[in-house]
Amino acid sequence: MKKISIYQIAAKNLLRKRTRSALTLVGIGLSAWVLASLLGFNRGYDSALKKDIDNMGFQVLLTAKGCPYEAATLMLKGGTGLRYMDETVVADILSQSEVESVTPMLMQAVFDPERGDSGAIDAYLGIDPATYPQMKSFLKFKQGGWFKDPDAHVAVLGYEAAELEQREVGDKLLIPDKNIELTVVGILERSGTQDDGTIFVPIRMLQKEFGQQGKLTAVGIKVERKADTAALENRLYELPDVQVVSMAQVKNTIMSLVATAKVMVLSIAVIAILISMLGVINTILMSVLERTQEIGIMKSMGAMPADVFRMIWTETIILCLLGGTLGLAMAFSLAKVTDLLIRRLLPYTPTGSLILISPGLMITTFTVVLGIGLISGVYPAWRAARVRPLESIRSEGD
Amino acid sequence: MRKRLVLVMLLAVAALPLLAAVGCELNDPDRDVKRLFPQSTGYRTIYASILGRGGAALLQRVEQRLGDRFKGLFETADVPYTLYHIFKGQETIGYIHGVNQKGRYGGIQAVLALDVDGRILAFYYQRLTNSSARLLRDPAFGAQFTGLNLRDFDAYDPASGHADPGGRIAAIRNPAPGAEDDFRATLRAVKKNLILCDEFLLGNKFLEREKSQ
Numbered sequence: 001m002k003k004i005s006i007y008q009i010a011a012k013n014l015l016r017k018r019t020r021s022a023l024t025l026v027g028i029g030l031s032a033w034v035l036a037s038l039l040g041f042n043r044g045y046d047s048a049l050k051k052d053i054d055n056m057g058f059q060v061l062l063t064a065k066g067c068p069y070e071a072a073t074l075m076l077k078g079g080t081g082l083r084y085m086d087e088t089v090v091a092d093i094l095s096q097s098e099v100e101s102v103t104p105m106l107m108q109a110v111f112d113p114e115r116g117d118s119g120a121i122d123a124y125l126g127i128d129p130a131t132y133p134q135m136k137s138f139l140k141f142k143q144g145g146w147f148k149d150p151d152a153h154v155a156v157l158g159y160e161a162a163e164l165e166q167r168e169v170g171d172k173l174l175i176p177d178k179n180i181e182l183t184v185v186g187i188l189e190r191s192g193t194q195d196d197g198t199i200f201v202p203i204r205m206l207q208k209e210f211g212q213q214g215k216l217t218a219v220g221i222k223v224e225r226k227a228d229t230a231a232l233e234n235r236l237y238e239l240p241d242v243q244v245v246s247m248a249q250v251k252n253t254i255m256s257l258v259a260t261a262k263v264m265v266l267s268i269a270v271i272a273i274l275i276s277m278l279g280v281i282n283t284i285l286m287s288v289l290e291r292t293q294e295i296g297i298m299k300s301m302g303a304m305p306a307d308v309f310r311m312i313w314t315e316t317i318i319l320c321l322l323g324g325t326l327g328l329a330m331a332f333s334l335a336k337v338t339d340l341l342i343r344r345l346l347p348y349t350p351t352g353s354l355i356l357i358s359p360g361l362m363i364t365t366f367t368v369v370l371g372i373g374l375i376s377g378v379y380p381a382w383r384a385a386r387v388r389p390l391e392s393i394r395s396e397g398d
Numbered sequence: 399m400r401k402r403l404v405l406v407m408l409l410a411v412a413a414l415p416l417l418a419a420v421g422c423e424l425n426d427p428d429r430d431v432k433r434l435f436p437q438s439t440g441y442r443t444i445y446a447s448i449l450g451r452g453g454a455a456l457l458q459r460v461e462q463r464l465g466d467r468f469k470g471l472f473e474t475a476d477v478p479y480t481l482y483h484i485f486k487g488q489e490t491i492g493y494i495h496g497v498n499q500k501g502r503y504g505g506i507q508a509v510l511a512l513d514v515d516g517r518i519l520a521f522y523y524q525r526l527t528n529s530s531a532r533l534l535r536d537p538a539f540g541a542q543f544t545g546l547n548l549r550d551f552d553a554y555d556p557a558s559g560h561a562d563p564g565g566r567i568a569a570i571r572n573p574a575p576g577a578e579d580d581f582r583a584t585l586r587a588v589k590k591n592l593i594l595c596d597e598f599l600l601g602n603k604f605l606e607r608e609k610s611q
Contacts, residue, residue: 112527142471163472165527166498166505174503174527181503187471 006307010314013287024276024283025323028369031276032327034269036365037338037355040331042262044339044356045349049254052350053247055193057135058103058220059229061245062093062236084215085242092239093219098227103131105218106203108210112176122176124155124199126206135222139195144169144186150204156186158196173199180209192351254348261346273368276323277376284316284380295384296392305385312381313374320373324366331365332357422496422507423480425524434511434520435484435492442483446598448475456597463593463605466556466586470500481598490514493599496524499587502579503527508587510543516600517547521588530574534584542570548592548604556586 014021064083093102106126113119133139133146142162147154155173157165162184167173173182182201190196207213221236223229229248236244288295295308331338335355343349424430431441448457457475461467468474482494496509504527511520521543523535533539546566553562559582561568572581596604 164505166470166472166500168470171500172503174529176527179529 006311006314007318010311010318013291013311014315014318017287020283020286021319024279024319025326027276027279028320028323028373029326029330031269031272031372032324032365032369033330033334034272034327035368036328036331036357036361037335038262038265038269039361039365040335040355040357041265041338041342043358043361044352044354045258046255047356048350048352048354049251051352052193053251055136055138055191056220056247057132057137057222059223059247060221060233060236061247062089062219062221062239062242063245064217065241065243084212084217085219087214087216089216089239089242090219093221093236096232096235098223098229098232100222100224100227101131101135102222103135103220104128104203104216105132105220106206106212106215107217108206108212110175110177122199124175124201124206126203127200128203132200132220135220136195139191140189142187142189144184147185147202150202151208152202153180153182153205154185154202155182156188156200157184158188158198158200159190160196161199162187175209178209257348258346273372277372280316280319280373280376281379283319284312284377285383287315288312288380288384291384292387292392295387296389299387300389300393308387309381309385312384313377316373316377316381317370320370320376323373324369327369328357328362328365331355332362422498422509422524424482424494424496424509427482430509431482431484431494434494435486437486438484438491439487440485441494442485444481444483444598445478446481447478451598459605460590460593460597464556464586464590465554472498473500479594479598481595483599492519493595495591495595495599497587497591497594499583499590501526501528501583502577506580506583506587508584508591510588510591510595512592512595512599515547516592516595516604517545518543518588518592520544523584526580528574528577528580530577530580533574534577534580536573539571539573543588546588548589548596551585551589551592554585554589556582556589559585561585 062085064085087104090102090104093099105128107123108126109121109123111119112122129147129150142159144156146156157167157173162168165173167184167187169184169187171184173184174180175182188195207215221232223232229246233244233246236242299305299308335353335357339354342354427441427443431438448460452459453475457468477498479495479497483490484492484494492514493512494509495512496507499506499508505525506523507525509522509524510518513519521540523531523540526534528534550566553565554560554567567585570585572578574581592604596602
C-alpha cells in the first residue's frame with residue numbers, strides 16, 4: 001500500500017479550493033512585495049543619497065553669507081545681487097589641518113531677454129581646472145574633456161545643458177548680453193546630478209568677463225578621511241561673512257523629510273500584512289470547518305491531535321512559502337516600476353536605484369512572511385486538532 | 399495574448415527612464431494652444447518617436463524626404479516628439495508641433511501651427527540664441543511661412559541651402575544677414591517639422607504626392 005505524506009495531504013487540500021487558495025496566495029504575495037520593497041527602499045534611498053553626496057566631491061561647502069537666497073536672486077536680478085567672498089578665503093581654508101583640498105567656484109548669471117516668451121536666466125559656473133576635475137573624478141565625458149587654461153573662452157556642458165542647447169565639441173556658445181563667444185570643449189555623460197544642467201567655464205575667464213576679479217561665490221572643501229569634520233566646521237564658522245554647508249547636515253535634513261514618507265509607507269505595509277494574516281486565517285479556518293467530518297474520520301482511524309495540527313499548519317506554511325516567493329519575485333522584477341512610482345511621489349529623490357533588494361533582505365522578508373504564516377495558522381490548526389471524531393461524524397447531514 | 403500584453407506594459411513602464419533624448423514641448427500648452435487656435439475647445443498631446451513608429455526604415459525615409467542626414471549627438475531616431483492635436487468640440491481643427499534644431503549658438507525650437515491639411519498657420523521660435531535673435535523673432539519674419547506646406551519645401555535642399563529660385567521658399571527673406579546659419583537652420587527645422595507632421599499626424603498624404611510626381 002502506498003504511503004502518503006502529510007505534506008502531500010496538505011497540498012491536495014489546498015488544491016481542492018483552487019480559487020480561494022490562489023487569492024490567499026496573491027494576498028500574501030502582495031504583502032511580501034510591499035514589505036520587501038519598503039525594506040529595499042529604506043536601504044536604497046540611504047545608499048543613493050550617500051552616493052549623491054559623495055559624488056559632489058566635497059564634504060563641506062563654504063558660501064558667502066546670504067547664499068540661500070542666491071537662487072531667488074539669480075531669478076529676480078540676473079545675478080547682480082549675488083553675494084561674494086574674497087578669494088583669499090581659500091588660503092585660510094587650506095591652512096586648516098583637516099582639509100585635503102579645496103576648489104573655488106564662481107557662479108554668474110545673465111538674463112537673456114530673447115529666450116522663451118519673457119526671457120530666461122543663463123547661469124555659468126566658473127571652476128578651477130586645476131582642482132575641480134580631481135574632486136569630480138567620477139564625471140565621465142561623452143565628448144572631449146576638461147579645459148586646462150583658466151583664462152580660455154571655453155566651456156564644458158552637462159549632458160542636459162548640451163542637449164537643450166544642441167551643442168557638441170567644437171560648437172559655439174554665446175553669453176547673451178555680453179556677446180562673449182565660448183567654444184565647447186567637452187560634453188559630460190549623464191550623471192543624474194545637478195551637474196547635468198550646468199555650464200562649466202574657467203573661473204579666471206568668468207571673473208574677468210563679469211568684472212568679479214578675486215571674488216568667489218563658493219568653495220568646495222574635501223576633508224581628510226579620518227579628520228574631525230565637525231571641528232573643522234566650527235572653525236570655518238569663525239571666518240567672516242561666510243556660511244558653512246555641511247553635506248552631512250544636508251543628508252540629515254533630507255533623511256528627516258523622507259522619514260515621514262517612510263512612516264506612511266510602513267503603516268501601509270503593516271496594514272497589508274495584517275490583512276494578509278486575516279486572509280490566511282480565514283482561508284485555513286474555512287477549510288477546517290468544511291472538513292470537520294473528514295478530520296473526524298481521520299482521527300477515528302488513528303490520527304492524533306498533533307498529526308491534525310501539523311497537517312493544517314503545513315497548509316499555512318505552504319501558502320506562506322509560495323506567497324513569500326511570489327512577493328519576492330514581484331519585488332525583484334518590479335523594482336524599476338516601484339522606483340519610478342516613488343520618484344513621482346517624493347519631492348526629492350537621489351539618483352541611482354532607490355530600491356535595493358539584497359539576499360539578506362530577501363531572507364528577512366521570507367522569515368517575516370513565514371513567521372506571520374505560522375502565527376496565523378495556530379488558531380485554525382488548534383481548532384482542527386480539537387475536533388471530536390464521534391461528534392463530527394454524527395454532525396454529517398446536519 | 400494576455401500574457402504578452404502584460405509583459406509589453408511592464409516593459410514599457412520599466413523602459414520609461416531609458417528615453418534619453420529630449421523632445422520639444424510647448425512652454426505652456428494651455429496658453430499656447432489658445433493663442434494659436436483661439437477657437438479651440440481642447441487638445442490632446444501625442445508622443446511619437448521615429449524609433450517607435452518605424453525604426454531605421456522610417457529614419458531613412460525621413461532623411462530622404464528631408465534631403466539631409468540626422469546629425470550629431472542629439473538628432474537621433476529616439477527623440478520623443480510632442481505633437482498637439484487641436485479640437486473644437488469633436489472636430490479636429492489643427493495641429494501644433496515643435497522641433498529642436500542645432501543653431502549657431504544654441505538650440506533652436508521652431509514651432510508650427512498647422513491646419514488639418516498641413517498648411518502653416520503660424521510659425522514662431524520658442525527658443526533661439528543669437529545676437530540677431532530680435533530680428534528673427536520679428537512677427538514679420540514668421541509671417542513669411544504662413545500658408546506654406548510641405549509641397550513648397552520639396553525643392554528645398556537643407557544640406558546646401560539651395561531653393562527653387564522661382565519657388566516660395568526662395569522668396570523668404572532673412573531679416574538678419576549676420577545670422578545666415580540660424581536662418582538656414584530655421585528652414586531645415588520647418589521642413590523637418592512638416593515631414594514629421596506628415597508622418598505622425600497627416601497619414602503621409604504629402605508622401606503619396608511626392609511618389610506620384
